[in-house]
Amino acid sequence: MGLIAQPLTAEGFAPFGRVLDAAGSAPVAVNQGRALRRNLATFSGCDARFVLARYDVVSSSLPLDIPFLERHALSDQSFVPLESAVALIVVAPTAPDGAPALARARAFIAGPQTPFLYAAGTWHAPLFALGAGGAFLMGMHESGTPADCDTCELTTPLRVESTSWDAGIG
């Protein structure tokens, strides 16, 4: 049987699946207004649905203050930079009382083409993009309940002073 391949449309493909940038995935401002998030897909096959989202993140520059950290107890969370996006990562171990151990906090720069994943339950700053900003794919399980995200306000903000990596970023 011969087929003629057609342009993919949401309507034509509906019996088989979904076109992920279809209408309905309206952008939502996240990360304190630095990023626009668009959900690309949720996946069947799991109690806590898996979500794949696109984040378009505005530029931030160093030094910057981190007023709070967050963690996702139910799931690992990954970010895959698209094109030339550069992420600033701030993480902290968990202290015996469950709060972030700020004295052991660390900051990292994930260069272009460097996807990364926060282990479930790891305290981390919301996403920041350095340089020109850029887009990331975000993937994690989300239950749609408050259990998805804990936050911890910091009495004294963590400050990222600078970077040891000279990559021509802001």
Add this chain to the structure above:
Amino acid sequence: MGLIAQPLTAEGFAPFGRVLDAAGSAPVAVNQGRALRRNLATFSGCDARFVLARYDVVSSSLPLDIPFLERHALSDQSFVPLESAVALIVVAPTAPDGAPALARARAFIAGPQTPFLYAAGTWHAPLFALGAGGAFLMGMHESGTPADCDTCELTTPLRVESTSWDAGIG
């Protein structure tokens, strides 16, 4: 507390998560040799782990024959084209006996920047990339058992003759 942001390395980030292109994600040839697959991540938080993988797919051109179809009963499966990759999609509804209903097969072209998702259980051809080929992110739940993928050999191959979409692709 002030921090100096460091380049992200697998070793430095290990207490907090994973750098997804770390050593160990060796490329595996898939899709009848057309593509190299690298697993970027598996996610905790679900009975059937969620897998995020990168596919680097060689170029195919029309017309082409599809000798078999496959389906993933346990999970939706999505592909997100990176950069300018263009996918050829071939799908078929399921007949009452469970086999693909070939008389109602359809072919689609997903242009650059068009991520898509196969609904769980949908018969589809393995991935083909038109034009210059290119890279895709693949996401799905995988149990690691034969239940992840059914295949159906076609007595007469499906042939994709041409495309109705003139996008300068091969």
